[in-house]
Structure formats: structure tokens, C-alpha cells
Amino acid sequence: MSRPIPVARRLSKAWLRGACVPYTARRAFSAQVTGSRTTDITALKVNQDRLMETLHQTCSWGTGKRWGSGPNDTGMSRLALSDTDKQARDWFVETTSSLGCHVKVDAMGNIFAVRPGRREGLATFAGSHLDTQPSGGRYDGILGILAGVEMLKTLKDHQAETEFPVGVVNWTNEEGARFPISMCSSGVWAGDIPLETAYNLREVGGGTATMRSELERIGYLGSIPASHKSTPMAAHFELHIEQGPLLEAEKQKIGVVHGVQAYRWFMVDVSGRDAHTGSTPLGKRADAMLLAARLITHSHRLATKHSAVASTGILSLTPGSTNTIPGHVRFTLDVRAPADSTVEAIEADLKRDFAALAAGENIQGLLDGATPSLPLEVSWRTDSVSPATLFHPDCIAAVRASAEAVTGDKSLVRDMTSGAGHDTVYASRHCPASMIFVPSKNGVSHNPEEYTSPEDCALGAQVLMQSVLRFDSMRASS
């Protein structure tokens, strides 16, 4: 996720009037099965084998790097709007249509498959994305879509009627790996990314294709506007792999996601002076790499102090010669915390302490045992400010109730804040929304070896389906 987005409004219950109604209390909920018979929806079960078989089948479009000897031990490389993305999209359209859905494609290629309910009204969606990183895995995004399709199949198996429509949405170019804005098309839908900006995005790596030209080429430049106004949603639920190590480490199964961390991205420039490594004594240096090393070391201490995270993912230096002390270093700093105020506080501490360290002040013993050097300069650029996103309490409650019902054990369910951005962030700006996390093996993601067990995938799909149905039922019974 690379674009700043304003803090999600805590959606008022009043907002829900008309399209849906608030979930006010735990209650029995139901769907109409086989015409008029009312059945406990918790009895509806997704089919784990079918889910996993279909998931791996769709991964034949865009198969990536092999990492093991098993039949599914390959990653994915299905870049947005590529030929293999088109194959996956075609499958999605055909499958959901055959399951009784009306399918609409908007001007960003977002695909909305809607299964009618007993009444007219907005659909409650399960959504995610089919595109992957160039060296990605089989679960990030893909699991969310496949679980949505499995929900449609399960409803059809039982001839279950929902009160209002339910649907599955595939968002275009969530990864931002080929066209470099992540969550790009949910962002356009939300009105936060201008359509023209998205259309003009040129593929990375020097190619000439743009999002618009590729949408046109593969036949997914839809006729309806890409906008929450044209395609409003009653709610948006997203099943996603955690992409972190917490659920696995705590031996828990379901993450009830309350929102997405605030984050800020900075570019830090350290300016000293190039000098010969051999002929310049330590005390006569303005070594930009040494100062950068201290700053990165210190950023971690400050993150620890604030219970936040701080990370340097890119660092470059000049001139870049073994025997020249670098006169300049530039590095990124990605700072995240659940609350905006925490990110603000750590930014203030970082700026104060970085300036002090550049001036030679010994902060927290970092200069103990060091030779005082010439002063250096540190400058900052803020590249991205993304306030915390808080998901809707009704959707969070629906996910928690579903997770507890499905697992039968509250201790397997964990309240979480997502560290990464997802399409649900943009969706949550215009409808109630929440997310469901399932464990990632070793916390690994954006990597061919990304893995979530079939059991955990099915558990997540079950919670997703129940969450959608609970929300639908809640609207009906209100």
C-alpha cells in the first residue's frame, strides 16, 4: 500500500439506513433454505476439498517459482491485467454466472458478482483480489476470492436464499506490483484515487502498457463507472492470510480484524562528506553510513519504546566504493502503530533524536566507545501519511460471533489490527466492513512459499460465509 488515505470515518448507524440496518444484539439468525423453510445458517458448511481443489486449479494461471517437490509447491506470478489474470478473471465470471450471479464489470475492471436475495437491496460482499506479486504465493488475495466463490457454491448446494443479495467482488491491481499504486481500483471506487491517475499508470520495468490499455486489451474495461456511487455495497468482508506470525505463534486460528494500523513513510537523507577510508582518521570524518547505521539502530529503540514498529526497507549510498567513506546515504523509514497519536509521537522523537545524533550528541549510549566525528546533516521527506482505519463495529461483531461459532473455542480467536493495507480499507470508507485473518506459516507472504493449511483456509472460508450471512440476517431482522 503506497498511497496515503484519510482516516476512515467511523460509520454511523444512520448511514446504514435504507440499504441495511444495524446489528444491535446477538440473536438467532437464519436464511431461507429450499424456498420457505427457515434453517440455522450455522449448519451450512463450506466444502474444504472443493475449496482447495479449485484454488489450486486456478493457480495454474500464472504459476510461479517452484520451492518444493509437491504438486502445489509453486508460487504465483499473476500480474494485474496480464494474460493469466485474464484467464483467472474469465473463470471468475463464468463460475459466478453459472452459480446464478449477475456479473458487472466497472471502468477499472473490478468485477462484482451478485447473487439475488429474497428482497431487492444492496448486496453484502465478500471481496479480495486475484492478482499477485511477481514472486508471490497462492493465498494472498486468492484465498479471499476463492472463499467467496465457495460461499456461493455452498448456498447453491443448499438452495439457500439470503434476505438481501450477497456477492463476491474481485478488485483490480490490489498489489500494485505491475501498475505501481496498491489497492488501486478499490481506491478509485472509493473516490480517493482519480480514475485518470489509475488509467495512466504505466507498467513497471520500462514497458509501455498502461492500466487503461491493458484493461482494454484483455476485455475488462467495463462500461459502468468505477465508483461507490454506481456500485454501492451493503457491507464488505474480506478473508485474508495474516501475512504475519502472530496467529501461528499463539496457536490461534482466526483473527478478527478491527482495523488497519496508522503508518507514515519517510525518506531520510544523511549528508556528510566523501573521504578516503585509508587517509581520513575517525575524528576527521563525516561518515554518512555510520550515522545512518546509528539512526536505524535508534529507530528500532524508539519503536520498542512506543510499542510501534519501524523498518528500513531501502537504503542507498554514494559514491559506493570500498575505499571511500560515503558522503551521502538515503534510506526509507516505515513507522506503524495502531493509533495515529503513537505514530505522531514516534515521528517527533525520531526527528529530535536524529538531529541530536547528527550533531554528535550521545543518545541512549549510542556513541559510547565511539570517536567524536565532524557534524553531519539529516533531512526528512514525508512520502506517505496513512491514518489508522477502524472497521465497523457491526462487521467486527459479525466476524467475532462467526469465528466463535465456527471454532467453538473463543481462545482460538484473536482481535487484531492489520499491519498491511487491503482493499477493505477503501471499501470501509463507504460501507461497513471488516476482515478475517487466518494463519500464515512462518508469517511468510509476498513469497512463493506463502502457505496456509487447507484446514485453516476452510475455517476462514466458513467464518467468511457466516459473517456475510449474519450481516444479511441482521439487516433482515432489524
Next chain:
Amino acid sequence: MSRPIPVARRLSKAWLRGACVPYTARRAFSAQVTGSRTTDITALKVNQDRLMETLHQTCSWGTGKRWGSGPNDTGMSRLALSDTDKQARDWFVETTSSLGCHVKVDAMGNIFAVRPGRREGLATFAGSHLDTQPSGGRYDGILGILAGVEMLKTLKDHQAETEFPVGVVNWTNEEGARFPISMCSSGVWAGDIPLETAYNLREVGGGTATMRSELERIGYLGSIPASHKSTPMAAHFELHIEQGPLLEAEKQKIGVVHGVQAYRWFMVDVSGRDAHTGSTPLGKRADAMLLAARLITHSHRLATKHSAVASTGILSLTPGSTNTIPGHVRFTLDVRAPADSTVEAIEADLKRDFAALAAGENIQGLLDGATPSLPLEVSWRTDSVSPATLFHPDCIAAVRASAEAVTGDKSLVRDMTSGAGHDTVYASRHCPASMIFVPSKNGVSHNPEEYTSPEDCALGAQVLMQSVLRFDSMRASS
């Protein structure tokens, strides 16, 4: 300098028999001026204006980046064996020939200009190099050659006869900037770099030219072997800018160089695990960049402890994305100290402490206030081992006596160890040698703004000339 070279032998006085004789004590020394008249050589003065005028004139071949508004406020970009290097070489050959020298070019394009003495014998040389860095200055190497030529002019002005021949040598491709081995052709002369290795060096930047093809192209592929056996020298003196800040800082004028620091170059690989910056808590990370930052911070502390220097000039990380914790970082470590034993001791400390830090041990408080992380791995590769070079005591004594005589003030003269490598390192393996340093403004070198005042250049040239003449006189009187 990028090649390891064995420690210079402390040349025994016995070695000097035949070609030259040891300088045994301070004594009056003289040269024959105007035929038979014996004159105090300290009366011979280089011409500062002529020296500087000629230096800047020769800098019209390969002028580089402008950095100021003055006529000489440009750097140099005279890559070895380029067309502009050929122009400078042609000037050198013509000028030294016109000053009465016999000029020989060897198979590496090293140019030896020898002015006959009263007696047959090996020549005492002033030597350095005319090639520059691509973004270099007007003094590194160039001053040493120009001062040698000024010495020849001064001797001619006074019709001074030396006892044995004296000469000036221009070594090919000292910088290693175009053909990537520095001190390349003095290394071949010394027998430490195989001729074929040097010949096959391909120019950096993807071109197809080799040293051999370019030597041939510009007409400097000489017929005599590039070897100390074919072209022995009685002694080698080199005037060079300090390329460091000490002389300027201490308001001193002449550095008497006793040798060159020992150094070792290492490549350090830090292996952790790629992970998402947002979804991976600090305690679940194996952040290779954070560990690399701590290692670099610590390498400076160890250098301080050992009165050595340690520097990281190159650092690269993967995968290189703002929101991915780097799983791998690779960086260079350049460690130098005057004594081999110090470099060995710091290497042992570095290896012990880097391993401990990778395992999570808190060395010297570096992990104070930090969140314990997953363990990482550190591996080492030794790229270069260059033992300390000790110059010859007779040459050092000649330089010190000359410096004291020329400055008239011992406090302006400083004993130094060179941090950088120079052609004199290779020369010193086969004849007595030493160097003379003059101040570098702000310690800057390998930079267009490299600067040494005309007065300091002339002072250095005067010390160079006297050192050569003292050595010659010493041979004669022994």
C-alpha cells in the same frame, strides 16, 4: 588499491650494494654545478610559478567538472590510456627529452625519463602517475609527476650534474578507475601482478577495450619488459597530496611518509528473513538491515578501541521495498591500521562480536532498549589482505632532512603513515623508497575540488628534489 600485496621487505643495506650505497649519517651534500664547481644543493630552488603554470596547462588534457568560477576551478577526468592521457604522456616524453633525458617506455606503458649523471649507475627516481579518477582533481598523481619535471628543469637551469642519473617515472593506470586494478603497472613492474592479468583488464562500464588494446592504440605499448629486472631503480621518491586532513588540521606542511597502513577488505553478508513491515512485530523479525546497522555501529567502536579505522563504503540489501523488512544485506568493511597485528586483532574482535550480535547477545549496550529478535546469520569473505608496507630508513631520512631544511622549522614536518596505497608501495619492494605528503584542503581527494595551495605544491616539489639529490649525494659519498 585492490590487490593484496605481501609485506615489503625491510630492505637490507646489503641489498643496496652496487646500485647505490646506504645513507649512513647526516653530512654536507653537494652536486656538481657547471661542470666542476661543487655547490650546496640546498641552494637549488624550484620555480613555483613555472611549476603551477605547467601543472594547470597539462590539466587542459582531460579537464573535468567545474566547481568554482576561477580559471583552474575544474576537476580532472583523465582516464588511463584515453586520448587525453595520451596527450599528457606525449607532453611528458617531449618535455623530459628536451630536458636531456633518455626516455624508455616499457610493456605496460610505464615511462622512465632518465637524466644522465656524472657516473653510470641506476637512476634515483621521482615517480607518480598522470591518470586520474573519472571525477578527480588536479593534484592526485599529477603533482608528483609535475614536481619531477620541475626538478629536471631546475637542474638544467643550474646546469647541475648529479653523481648518478636521476629520473622521473610515470606509472600507468595507478587509479584503477578505467581498468580495475589500482597501482596496476607498478604492480606488474614489481612482479606482483602478472602481465597477462593486466593486459586482459577490460575497461569498466561495458566497453570492449583492454589495457593491451589501448596501450597499442595510443602508441604506448613499449618494447622493454615491464619489470624491475629490466628497469631497476636506485630509489623511488613520490610527492603526493595527503588525501587526508591531518597536515591541514595541525597546520603542518610536509608529511614524511614512513610506510603504508596494513589493511584488509571484507565482504559481510547478513541473512535474516524478508517479512512485511506492517504485519511483523519487532520480536518476530530477523531484520538484516537492523543487524547490519548495529554491526557497522559496532565496527566503529572496535576501530576506536584499537586506534584503527573501519569503514563501510558499499552496502546493498534485498529485496529493497519500503514495506518489506530486508532479508539480506551485504556490506564492505575496510579495516586499516599501521601494524599488521592491529588489523589481525580487530578482525578477531569483529568476527567474535558480529556473531554474538547476530545471536542476540547485547555487546557494549547495543541492544539496550531493543526488542529481542529472531537470530540471524553473518558470514564473512576476505577480499583483500594488504600487509603494512615499511619504507626504507635511508629514504625516510633523506625526506626528513630535506623537509627540515626546506621548511626551516621541524614543527612543520610530521611523520606519517599513508592510509592509501601508492605506486611507491610496489616500488619499495625492489628499491629503497619513501614518500612526501603535502596538505589537502579539507582532506578532500578523488573529487574535482581537490586542492593544494601553490605554495604547498612548491614546498613539496622542493622537498622532493632535495630528497632525490640527497640520496644521490649519499650514494656518491659512500
